[in-house]
Amino acid sequence: MTENFWKDKYPVGIAAEIDADQYPNIQTVLKQSCQRFADKPAFSNLGKTLTYGELYELSGAFAAYLQNHTDLQPGDRIAVQLPNVLQYPVVVFGAMRAGLVVVNTNPLYTAREMEHQFNDSGAKALVCLANMAHLAEEVLPKTGIKHVVVTEVADMLPLLKRTLVNFVVKHVKKMVPAYNLPQAVTINQALAKGRGKPVKEASPHNGDVAVLQYTGGTTGVAKGAMLTHRNLIANMLQSKELMGSNLNEGCEIVICPLPxxxxxxxxxxxxxxxxxxxxxxxxxxxRDLPGTVKELGNWKFSAFVGLNTLFVALCNSEDFRKLDFSALKLTLSGGMALQLAAAERWKAVTGCAICEGYGMTETSPVVSVNPFQNIQIGTIGIPVPSTLCKVIDDAGNDLPIGERGELCVKGPQVMKGYWQRQEATDEMLDKDGWLKTGDIAVIQDDGFMRIVDRKKDMILVSGFNVYPNELEDVLVTLPGVLLCAAIGVPDEKSGEAIKVFVVVKPGESLTKEQVMEHMRANLTGYKVPRTVEFRDSLPTTNVGKILRRELRDEELKKIAAKA
Structure with a gap:
């Protein structure tokens, strides 16, 4: 796939290239933006808003605390285990200003997962929510973490509201199990100790690692993708370019429901x-849908960033459908395949079409997106500027346009490699900088791309390739289906047989016969599932991506138990 193929695929007004070296590091971007937009609101949560100026002041206080009250040095790793609260940007940007590498950590991790990530990353410090501090207490003696900062959910709010909300969370909702971390300081103690002290602003090179971002683990053991300052800055500029003139500087209200x-x-x-x-x-x-809808009602939002399962859940909410969507002009979808039914429903409810994109942890993450000027539902759009894509066969040979093969990506957003896992890096990245995504794709003549499925999720039925996304796209069009998943299970006759899992919408009912009839009416014989299982829920990642692997593992255990 030549570079020239992509250059004329971009809509008018969108450049085919970005300058990934425009900024030396993330700290420079932060400083310029916080000075330029000092009085503009940056983040709001629980009724409190931080301006860009306040964000810079608070992140500076946290950086000063790290530099003056710990022995942490530039390049050391700090695990940040926080949900979407105001503390998150304060801590992350403060850590970066002190020269630390941020290790983003899922707040819903189990103790086992925390221990793996903290030890694998070599983290020396942890910032966590009080709600999971009891797990930190259990894990920390088995790790190299020496410095701990604990925060409660409302710690950035004014005193009266902070006291009330934290009391309710802890004593009424009982969401904070007892813990004992005598070495820990609170976020407000840390900020008080750092406030007013000078910051020795770190000045990393753009090739230095800024974030260790662990893979979701949907395809195996979680690995730390080394994302450099240049990787993240490039993807920031690429994302901004593809949004074009649709979003105005300093004017937009953007909903952030994803962590x-x-x-x-x-x-x-x-x-x-x-x-x-x-x-x-x-x-x-x-996941608190009524609370989310209530919060959305407080804002005349102009952009929404979500994923398929969230779009489905919101559109099934009567209160959501009553909201004012008159300002909404951009909806982005990523993280999992966007199903046609969900896209059509969202457009019908909100009046705003969804721009589906595609990315991976290893690509910082955006590889491609549908430009808002030309949305093709069912595709992942075109590569973001300065990005090349191609598809290859199992032998690694490039395939022509229109052929189905493994999608490979090359661009300034592609990770440096996996942290301390050279063998895994070499499997994913070749010497020319091409990254194998593990996804099966087709590149169309117009440059738009379609993901057929994950390579490892493909089902082989009597020698025929069957792609779960296709089955799920068909199944979700059956009235009454809320969520669904398709997997392959071992079968003596056909090698693999198809099994589908269905979650039925509240108040509705479906039978196996109805599901099978619908599938037979819409799919060729070998694609029709052999088995249907109804469930109340499906296993998902914390951003709502359905974990087919967990379903497959459950089926294999059942088979082993019968043997």
Missing amino acids: LYHIYAFTFHCMAMMLTGNHNILITNP
């Missing part, structure tokens, strides 16, 4: 929106 510790939300809200001086509304718990 900032996830690279999709981090790059968009903490990087691209920071560069443009826009206002991010942090949703702490999007």
